[in-house]
Amino acid sequence: MDANVAHLHIKKGKANGNKAALWLRSRLQNELFKLGSSIQRNAGKFLFVGILILISYSIGLKSATLETRVDKLWVEEGGRLQKELEYVEKTLGVGAGATNELIIQTPADMEQDGNILTTDALLTHLDVIRAASHVVVEKEDVTWQLKDLCYAPTIPLTEIQVIDQILDKLFPCAIVTPLDCFWEGSKLLGPDHPVHIPLGNGEGSMPISWTTLNPMNLVHQMKSFNFEFDSFEDFMKTAGINSGYQEKPCLDPHDPDCPPTAPNKENKQKPDIGAELTGGCYGFATRYMHWPEQLVVGGSTKNKTGHITRAKGLQSSIQLMGEKDLFDYWSDTFKVHSLEWNREVASAILSEWQAKFSTQVAALVAKKHR
DSSP, rough: OOHHHHHHHHHSSSSOOOHHHHHHHHHHHHHHHHHHHHHHHHHHHHHHHHHHHHHHHHHHHTOOOOOHHHHHHHHTTTTTHHHHHOOOOHHTTTTEEEEEEEEEEEOHHHHHHHHOOHHHHHHHHHHHHHHHTTOOOOTTTTEOOOOHBOOOOOOOHHHHHHHHHHHHHHHHOEEOOGGSSSSSGHHHHHHSOOOOEETTTOEEEEEEEEETOOHHHHHHGGGGGGGOOOOHHHHHHHHOSSSSSTSOOSSSSSTTTTTSSSTTTTOOOOOOHHHHTOOOOSOOOOOOTOOOHHHEEEEEOOOOTTTTTEEEEEEEEEEEEEEEHHHHHTTTTTGTTOOOOOOOHHHHHHHHHHHHHHHHHHHHHHHOOO
16 A cells, blocks of 8 residues: 555544654655656666766776785774884895795585585585686686695705605695594695605616505605705604594595594494594694684684584685795796796786686686576
């Protein structure tokens, strides 16, 4: 019923209702009727003005930029963290330090108190990061991939070129992820192509990657190079590099590549994901790569014993070099000899890779939800 008619009936005592609400509703109806009548009488003018507004907004979109720095999106303005970041920029220069690519996953049924601690959710997390990490950009016929842009742990030089080359290929990008609690975390470390380790004594070579690598066993095998590995072994022990991922539980114990040393390989039981994530996860260098649970799991619920039983989010972070560090790292190298290498070029490469990475993640997530 029309609000004016209803309000009139109430005033005459023929009906009951909320007079104030009906009066307000009738006024709104009158004003909207006047506006609609005005648009109808001057349709051409309103259409022209609407098109002008749309064009002005479109022009503004051309100058829009994608912000990829997390600190600019989430850091409180004027807060302590912002002051510390400004101090770092002032001391080391703009673009120094690291920038992070974050992958945050939440359950599809979030509104129904969904739990993300499932094997399928973690394997999806793995697939998305693996696929997105293969993003490649080109700058004047020079290819740039994650390995060229990321931070990787530094290792001591052995002064044997072939050994140093093998170790350089093996040591991966720094990735903070809940997958490091499981053997499947090794799949993120690569390398893309297995590294061939010479066995000596004319026995050929052995292809290895982090999915099969036991670092301490490898060092013992490589002593056939007649090189004193004691100092390197000391470095590995100090860093906590031991069996790698070979003794971590498999999310999918039926995976044919799941190592026989995994604790659930024989019984084929899926791991207690909450229990494994409790206390955080460790990378391949356990002394230096401990990711607190708050860094990889969000919205967690714990039982009386302090073990995680439910969670509402998983988070992984890929550490990339800032534009200044990227420029410094590749300066005076063969890779950039054909480029007019400067910080602007380094920044453009980094921004393009980050944009393609974000686009790839979005496309993969959309594909998974179909």
